[in-house]
Amino acid sequence: MVEFSDLDAFRAALADMPDVDAAARDGAADRNSQLTKPPGALGRLEDIAQWYAGWRGNSQPRISAPQIIVFAGNHGVAAQGVSAFPPEVTAQMVMNFEHGGAAINQLARAAGAQLDVHALELDRPTDDFTKGPAMSAEDMLAALSTGWNAVRTNADLLVVGEMGIGNTTPAAALAAALLGGDAADWTGRGTGVDDTGLAHKTRVVDEGLALHKGKGDGIETLRRLGGRELAAMAGAIARARSLRIPVILDGFICTAAAACLAHTHISALDHCLAGHLSSEGGHDRLLAALNKSPLLSLGLRLGEASGGALAIQIVKAALECHSGMATFAEAGVSGS
Ligand SMILES: O=C(O)c1ccc[n+]([C@@H]2O[C@H](COP(=O)([O-])O)[C@@H](O)[C@H]2O)c1
Numbered sequence: 001m002v003e004f005s006d007l008d009a010f011r012a013a014l015a016d017m018p019d020v021d022a023a024a025r026d027g028a029a030d031r032n033s034q035l036t037k038p039p040g041a042l043g044r045l046e047d048i049a050q051w052y053a054g055w056r057g058n059s060q061p062r063i064s065a066p067q068i069i070v071f072a073g074n075h076g077v078a079a080q081g082v083s084a085f086p087p088e089v090t091a092q093m094v095m096n097f098e099h100g101g102a103a104i105n106q107l108a109r110a111a112g113a114q115l116d117v118h119a120l121e122l123d124r125p126t127d128d129f130t131k132g133p134a135m136s137a138e139d140m141l142a143a144l145s146t147g148w149n150a151v152r153t154n155a156d157l158l159v160v161g162e163m164g165i166g167n168t169t170p171a172a173a174l175a176a177a178l179l180g181g182d183a184a185d186w187t188g189r190g191t192g193v194d195d196t197g198l199a200h201k202t203r204v205v206d207e208g209l210a211l212h213k214g215k216g217d218g219i220e221t222l223r224r225l226g227g228r229e230l231a232a233m234a235g236a237i238a239r240a241r242s243l244r245i246p247v248i249l250d251g252f253i254c255t256a257a258a259a260c261l262a263h264t265h266i267s268a269l270d271h272c273l274a275g276h277l278s279s280e281g282g283h284d285r286l287l288a289a290l291n292k293s294p295l296l297s298l299g300l301r302l303g304e305a306s307g308g309a310l311a312i313q314i315v316k317a318a319l320e321c322h323s324g325m326a327t328f329a330e331a332g333v334s335g336s
């Protein structure tokens with residue numbers, strides 16, 4: 001269990017992370033060039049395999065212990081009627097996760113992944129960011145630490161996701177605060193608000209921006225406009241980097257949390273892939289700003305790590321090919 005003394009201690013950890021192992025990555029590139037296929041014929045799977053090999057420090061790795069973590073949080077701003085669903089659904093869905101009845105339970109099983117669920121003080125929503133910071137430094141630190149400590153040290157791939165009624169509102173506010181543009185550029189329908197609801201939600205995001213935009217780095221912005229499950233995702237992404245565990249990001253809320261790390265430390269997301277493109281308005285622009293190209297585009301807008309869980313199977317398959325295929329020499333196949 002790691003305890004950060006304050007947010008600066010977390011910032012210091014972020015600035016002192018391992019980098020990619022260039023020798024392992026180059027070894028994987030060399031192996032890739034010898035595999036029984038025309039050069040480049042496995043397309044992006046080849047890039048994924050080499051990227052993964054570099055982060056694991058092993059030029060011929062496989063994936064056998066993927067972990068999915070869903071963090072749940074509640075939001076003071078939800079009282080403003082920014083979601084199509086009531087806040088009690090957050091705790092109800094956590095029960096559903098625990099009983100195996102949610103989409104993520106099925107997708108985790110299909111991916112052969114360990115699913116862990118962490119509910120963060122659901123009875124104590126964050127403060128409404130239109131009135132002040134969403135979290136105190138202590139609350140933010142506790143959430144970051146929960147995320148950090150939730151990562152299994154033996155995992156070899158991590159997906160982080162979330163559940164939190166109202167959380168597309170903080171996610172939109174974070175994206176706008178970090179990347180610029182109007183609230184309307186980043187505010188989407190979330191669980192399905194109608195046109196009137198969307199206009200109201202956009203005004204709420206605008207109010208948050210007026211109060212908190214430009215008041216500090218990505219971590220401070222996350223404290224002011226984010227939420228516990230977003231901070232926990234950021235903590236888990238950082239912890240995975242410290243353990244050289246590659247990460248697959250989920251949808252809009254997850255990517256907004258990740259963007260706070262990138263805004264604090266430029267290379268903080270080099271060990272992360274974008275699992276999918278959510279249909280939440282703004283996710284495409286957010287991924288583009290982070291220079292991430294999504295692996296899948298299936299029209300999902302569920303959250304709860306669902307798109308990331310599906311993408312595990314692509315990354316696993318890339319490594320099965322890379323590490324299991326024969327070389328031209330081994331198979332006695334003539335090269336070009
Ligand atoms: O992952 C996404 O891109 C995504 C897009 C829209 C909605 N969600 C999920 O829906 C909830 C947030 O929506 P809302 O309307 O309550 O802000 C939260 O539990 C998310 O997991 C998730």
Ligand SMILES: Cc1cc2nc[nH]c2cc1C
Nearest residue numbers: 085089163191302303304
């Ligand atoms: C039912 C429901 C399930 C979810 N899973 C993730 N976010 C969600 C939001 C709702 C409303």
